[in-house]
Amino acid sequence: MIVANKGKIKTMAENLSESGPGRSLWKDARMRFIQNKAATISLFILLSIVLFSFIGPYFAVWSYEQIDWNAMGSAARVGMPSIESGHYFGTDDLGRDLYSRVIQGTQISLMVGVLGATVAVIVGTLYGATSGYLGGKTDQIMMRIVDILMSIPYMFVLILLLVVFGRSIGMLFIGIGLLSWLDMSRIVRGQTLNLKNKEFIEAARVTGVSDFKIITRHIVPNLLGIVAVYATLLVPGIILAESFISFLGLGVQEPSTSWGALIKEGAGTISYDTEWQLLFPLAFFVVSLFCFYFIGDGLRDALDPKER
Amino acid sequence: MNNQPILEVKNLKVNFDVSSEGDMPWTKAKKLQAVNDISFSLSAGETLGVVGESGCGKSTLARAIVKMVPAEAGEVIWLGNDLLGLSHSETRPYRKQIQMIFQDPLASLNPRMNIGEIIAEPLRTHYPKTPEADVQARVIDVMNKVGLLDNLMNRYPHEFSGGQCQRIGIARALILKPKLIICDEPVSALDVSIQAQVVNLLMDLQEEMKLALIFIAHDLSVVKHISTKIMVLYLGNMVELAKSDDIYKSPSHPYTQALISAVPIPDPNVEKNKDLILIEGDLPSPINPPSGCVFRTRCQKAQEVCALEKPEFKGIAQDHSVACHFHD
Numbered sequence: 001m002i003v004a005n006k007g008k009i010k011t012m013a014e015n016l017s018e019s020g021p022g023r024s025l026w027k028d029a030r031m032r033f034i035q036n037k038a039a040t041i042s043l044f045i046l047l048s049i050v051l052f053s054f055i056g057p058y059f060a061v062w063s064y065e066q067i068d069w070n071a072m073g074s075a076a077r078v079g080m081p082s083i084e085s086g087h088y089f090g091t092d093d094l095g096r097d098l099y100s101r102v103i104q105g106t107q108i109s110l111m112v113g114v115l116g117a118t119v120a121v122i123v124g125t126l127y128g129a130t131s132g133y134l135g136g137k138t139d140q141i142m143m144r145i146v147d148i149l150m151s152i153p154y155m156f157v158l159i160l161l162l163v164v165f166g167r168s169i170g171m172l173f174i175g176i177g178l179l180s181w182l183d184m185s186r187i188v189r190g191q192t193l194n195l196k197n198k199e200f201i202e203a204a205r206v207t208g209v210s211d212f213k214i215i216t217r218h219i220v221p222n223l224l225g226i227v228a229v230y231a232t233l234l235v236p237g238i239i240l241a242e243s244f245i246s247f248l249g250l251g252v253q254e255p256s257t258s259w260g261a262l263i264k265e266g267a268g269t270i271s272y273d274t275e276w277q278l279l280f281p282l283a284f285f286v287v288s289l290f291c292f293y294f295i296g297d298g299l300r301d302a303l304d305p306k307e308r
Numbered sequence: 309m310n311n312q313p314i315l316e317v318k319n320l321k322v323n324f325d326v327s328s329e330g331d332m333p334w335t336k337a338k339k340l341q342a343v344n345d346i347s348f349s350l351s352a353g354e355t356l357g358v359v360g361e362s363g364c365g366k367s368t369l370a371r372a373i374v375k376m377v378p379a380e381a382g383e384v385i386w387l388g389n390d391l392l393g394l395s396h397s398e399t400r401p402y403r404k405q406i407q408m409i410f411q412d413p414l415a416s417l418n419p420r421m422n423i424g425e426i427i428a429e430p431l432r433t434h435y436p437k438t439p440e441a442d443v444q445a446r447v448i449d450v451m452n453k454v455g456l457l458d459n460l461m462n463r464y465p466h467e468f469s470g471g472q473c474q475r476i477g478i479a480r481a482l483i484l485k486p487k488l489i490i491c492d493e494p495v496s497a498l499d500v501s502i503q504a505q506v507v508n509l510l511m512d513l514q515e516e517m518k519l520a521l522i523f524i525a526h527d528l529s530v531v532k533h534i535s536t537k538i539m540v541l542y543l544g545n546m547v548e549l550a551k552s553d554d555i556y557k558s559p560s561h562p563y564t565q566a567l568i569s570a571v572p573i574p575d576p577n578v579e580k581n582k583d584l585i586l587i588e589g590d591l592p593s594p595i596n597p598p599s600g601c602v603f604r605t606r607c608q609k610a611q612e613v614c615a616l617e618k619p620e621f622k623g624i625a626q627d628h629s630v631a632c633h634f635h636d
Contacts, residue, residue: 200417202408202410203410203416205376206376207429207434208400213433217418
């Protein structure tokens with residue numbers, strides 16, 4: 001039998017490794033993400049859009065609710081995009097400045113998406129992790145509740161909610177937030193079930209670590225990867241849902257606006273030679289959604305390289 | 309050596325409920341006997357080797373001792389206290405005296421924690437008020453003990469080889485200075501030269517710290533090297549328990565004889581000429597074990613009485629017990 005020679009191992013190890021911080025899985029993931037060009041560029045573009053929505057108003061000549069009486073009713077002739085008139089993106093049919101309105105729409109749409117996804121992630125993660133870790137009957141009941149909620153046609157309920165309780169951003173949040181955590185909780189529960197039987201969880205239990213510490217220290221950090229990926233893919237989903245509702249005319253209320261509402265207005269007037277009314281909000285909408293999906297993809301590849 | 313046993317297991321039984329597909333909710337689940345009537349005792353500084361083929365209840369036995377799976381009946385007496393009767397919180401103080409090492413070295417380490425955190429976790433759990441400097445010192449001390457460099461403390465499990473990961477697992481088990489370490493196939497996932505290193509490390513540590521070990525494995529040569537006593541399990545039942553040397557020199561149960569004859573000998577001439585006792589057939593289902601002696605379906609010596617009567621587990625020599633009607 002080979003006898004372990006401690007001295008020899010020591011020198012061997014010393015040759016192999018200098019002291020210093022190791023590469024954590026997060027660092028590895030960051031490196032892989034940066035190597036993914038599409039994702040990095042998307043992140044850059046998305047950050048520019050966010051930055052633009054905050055800095056943009058300082059360059060605006062018109063506010064988003066101010067009406068340019070000259071352009072009102074004759075947007076096709078007077079309201080075209082021009083630097084001289086101060087309407088960089090042109091005006092809408094009522095003579096309101098589209099530049100300011102797109103900025104406002106960007107803020108609202110991104111806020112709805114990010115806040116909605118945050119609510120969904122928090123509720124979904126807690127619900128799913130609890131259900132998965134406790135297991136047994138509790139798990140059965142909690143997951144059947146999710147099944148029942150999932151079987152409700154969600155767009156229909158959302159529309160009903162908005163019609164019955166009136167249109168408001170708050171109602172929209174509740175409606176979207178209430179239903180978008182369902183998928184999240186299922187994903188998290190599946191991952192938790194998978195993690196629960198890993199040997200390092202067992203090792204912690206044998207040592208006598210409490211259930212609460214096991215969930216916070218061992219289960220949640222190992223879930224974060226998948227949660228982060230799903231969250232970035234959830235944001236565009238919620239933006240789309242909000243846009244769809246706004247497109248139906250049930251979303252945010254005038255004079256506030258969102259991408260969906262702007263696109264709807266632009267689409268309505270497309271036959272009057274005012275294509276900028278559609279194209280500007282649509283460009284922001286499409287580019288942002290692309291960015292979110294690319295980032296989500298990049299994150300997924302970065303966080304679990306084995307799955308590729 | 310102090311011969312007072314620190315751990316005594318008496319008539320331990322573990323059953324699992326198995327519900328097959330298509331069962332109605334009110335159908336009674338079938339019982340799977342994973343561990344049946346196992347008794348042994350262990351003193352400080354001793355090593356009990358547990359061998360048997362896959363699915364014979366080795367790991368379940370280990371998990372029942374640390375209460376990771378509920379036992380159906382029996383006693384696990386640790387320094388005079390029956391652990392099975394204690395509640396969850398009452399068990400906690402004992403957890404620092406019994407630690408465990410796992411089969412898959414990498415899977416037993418949390419990938420999101422660095423080595424220092426992993427090794428310190430038992431210490432931080434049981435002595436949360438330890439000053440940070442003391443924790444660091446203890447971690448460094450125990451890392452040196454298992455042959456790891458302390459400057460690797462900030463690294464993450466995936467940066468280590470299997471053998472190093474197993475050393476980290478051992479360091480984590482040692483930090484609380486336990487009295488017993490249960491090793492659940494600690495070397496099965498490692499290659500042979502690393503196996504030797506890890507086994508020798510465990511033996512050195514055992515001598516240094518007067519540890520008791522329960523060493524589970526399916527590789528008989530490894531078990532022989534490390535164990536003072538060996539227990540052979542078949543289908544959750546003890547078939548033979550004896551001192552390590554006795555079991556090799558005079559195996560009494562037909563199953564043990566077959567197992568030992570299957571150990572390869574590193575000499576081609578001897579290996580070619582030795583009598584290999586082959587066991588026919590498969591392991592019977594533990595849900596529906598054979599009547600009488602559990603081994604009778606595959607035993608060459610089986611006779612009528614084997615099906616009718618379960619052989620008693622009785623001593624045939626000093627420190628040598630066997631469960632067979634026709635033992636040698």
